[in-house]
Amino acid sequence: MSNEITIVEYLFKRLHQLGIRSVHGVPGDYNLVALDHLAPAGLNWVGNCNELNAGYAADGYARINGISALITTFGVGELSALAAVAGSYSERVPVVHIVGTPSTLSQKKGALLHHTLGNGDFSVFANMSRFISQVLVNLNNPDIAAREIDRALRACYVSSHPVYIALPTDMVLRKICAKGLESPLDLSLHPNDRETEDDVIANITKMIYSANNAVVLVDACAARHRVINEVHDFIDKSQLPAFSTPMSKGDIDETNPRFGGVYVGSVSRPDVKEAVEAADLIFSIGALKSDFNSGGFTYHTSTKRTIELHSDYTKIGHATYPDINMKSVLQRLLSSLDFHKIRHTESAKSNPPLLKNEEVEKSSSSEITHSWFWPHIGNWLQENDVVITETGTSNFGIIETRFPKGVTAISQVLWGSIGYSVGACQGAALAVKELSPSRRVILFVGDGSFQLTGNEVSTMIRHGLKPIIVIINNDGYTIERMIHGEDASYNDIQSWKHTNILETFGAKEGEFANYVVKTRKDVDALFKKGNEFSKANKIQLVELFMPKLDAPRALKITGKMSEKLNAKMEETVI
Structure with a gap:
């Protein structure tokens, strides 16, 4: 190994050593030169539709791979990713956020550059990320750049929180000592007293x-x-x-x-x-x-x-x-x-059978309800599936699904950003393709949430990913309806032609499939083990219709609790 290496090469080789193979993000003029060095370091550039999606995708990738990286440009790019990075911080997901920034000389002069606030303050955006990053480093000093990179990456992995790395344009190709790369990062925990x-x-x-x-x-x-x-x-x-x-x-x-x-x-x-x-x-x-x-x-x-x-x-x-x-x-x-x-009594029973829903047992209705669907879908899932559920009905419904062995579930219960699951599906599916391509990836997302980030399906198609995307069409924001405003217009959305989406985003004939599911018989016919659909050998989209005001049992209860809690807080303020 040469005695010297550029800062960007050191950074990217360290990412590769941590097991990262694909980097999410959006190109911008302050990160373009850095992006030239991804491929030589053995890293694949994903290229997302926007930075918010890229952040969600990096989160999903990290949940499968163990850690991920996200690259954005200064100001406009990094701010677009902030909601996603905050979600990763909230949910304890290790994401390395690399931000291409203006040159150290421009920053020192307070130059009136694009993507700034026009006031000469180049620290304002990093300061916004300070509270959602375990460590924030600025690679503006070649003498300590390698040490700062290692410090940030170790903190990201050990804390399971995002970190922020600023990379000025004039530091990208500055040479530093390469010796550090000869030793793997120390990822051990600090020993307990x-x-x-x-x-x-x-x-x-x-x-x-x-x-x-x-x-x-x-x-x-x-x-x-x-x-x-x-x-x-x-x-x-x-x-x-x-x-x-x-x-x-x-x-x-x-x-x-x-x-x-x-x-x-x-x-x-x-x-x-x-x-x-x-x-x-x-x-x-x-x-x-x-x-x-x-x-x-x-x-x-x-x-x-x-x-x-x-x-x-x-x-x-x-x-x-x-x-x-x-x-x-x-x-x-x-x-x-x-x-x-160690002893225990039968009062703490384990592995009880799933409860039978009396309404479902007695009903002869053919409509697909949450109480029927979620326990039912467990019979179709396979070992080692990756199941992604959206904030909303899916997150609460999946509680009632019994998983086969080895199923990985991805959701965002704490941060709860609608639209998260589509980006996360792209990242998770890419990590699965790299690590264990035989695993299926299944996304359950509501029609309302899908409208926030649905364009990320384009990235899935671009990279040959093959998730099964189940869009639950229940005519709007059902989780919000359960909390407040059942019939309020602010919980309504414009209806989309979902079965045109894959073709619109460029999926080639024979490499995708669409399905519309409106009855329980339709579910049983489509979600059948061993059929072509279940093999998941192409990207597939299922539009599954449910009643507008139907919701999982857990969401109905939690929605009422949330409304009461919000009302109490309002009374306290007043």
Whole structure:
């Protein structure tokens, strides 16, 4: 290896070493020279329809690949991506946001350049990203550029949060020492204080041995901070009933006989609610108790009887242990616990059957309802599918779907930006193509959400991706209707001809397929295992019609809770 390398080459080679193979973004004059060096570093340029879509796609790519990169241009480009990057920060997704900026000389002079506010302040946009980035670095000094790149990339991976890297145009080709590339990045966690961890292990062990019917509750940060293997080992060895949350849907193997369902506080199915809340110990891993993830803050569990493991602290009852990360704690528990001493009673049943909906059982209607569709679609899913659901009816409906082994679920329950899922589908499908092309990618998105980012289907076609896109046509923003304004005009949308979209975006004859599904018989005919549609060997779009005011059970309850909560907050302000 040469002793010197350009800053941009160093950066891109580091991305490649982290396992990134494709970079999302939109070209702009402040990043064009940098983009010339992607291919030589072994990176593929995606080229999205806009920066917001690119940010969503980078998020989806990272959830499959483990980390991703996004490149935008200064000002107009980076600001267009901000909502997506904020979502990745909120949801703990590691995205490297690289921004091409004007030259250091122009910035020093305060030049009146395009894409600026015309006031000579070149720091204002980076400052906007400061609060949604784990680390913000500016590669304006060649002497420390390599160290700053490594610092940012390590922070991105370890924290599972986005980072911001500013790359001025006159720094792109500046030479720096290449020696750092000879050693892989140190991605190890900071070790826990041994004495404190010993105390944590002793207290957890005592509580677990004393419990009669403990349960495991797995949440989003278990996957985000890469402890799912340890979680599965713990469930298998302890044989404790295990439950997930909406944000961790799919993280636990749902074919495991110890899987009990999805716990969403008072929004849970009655059997799940009873099993979790009757437990005398909750072993919580990676909790993120947001409103939609906790059933409107309706967890009825005792803090005194809860052990919480997090990425940067551990909580046992009312005692908090800062800087004690869950990976080390779980690994020590797996090696030190006598699992024969762990007991549980039948009051904490696992793997209950899906509830039968009385309305569905008695109804002879042919229309497709949420209560019928979501449990039904579980029979069609295959092992290792990637299932992406949109903020809205799909996010709540998928709770009722039992997954085969190895299914990965992607959703945005906390940030909740409508339109997210279409971009995320592109990124996820691309990562799947690179890593395991035999996996199917299935998107469920509402007609309202699709209108925000539907043009990203064009990028899917461009890169030969083959997702199954199910557009749920229920005539508008149904999730908003469930919260407020059932018949309000602001929840209405313009009707689109969805089955013309693939052809409009350039899909070639024979390389795509469209379907319209209006009845339960249509669903059964199309979503049939083994047929051509299910092979997913081309990009396919399904327009599936549901009643305008029909919604999943969980959304109906949560919608009313949200309306009441919003009303209370308004009363407090007044």
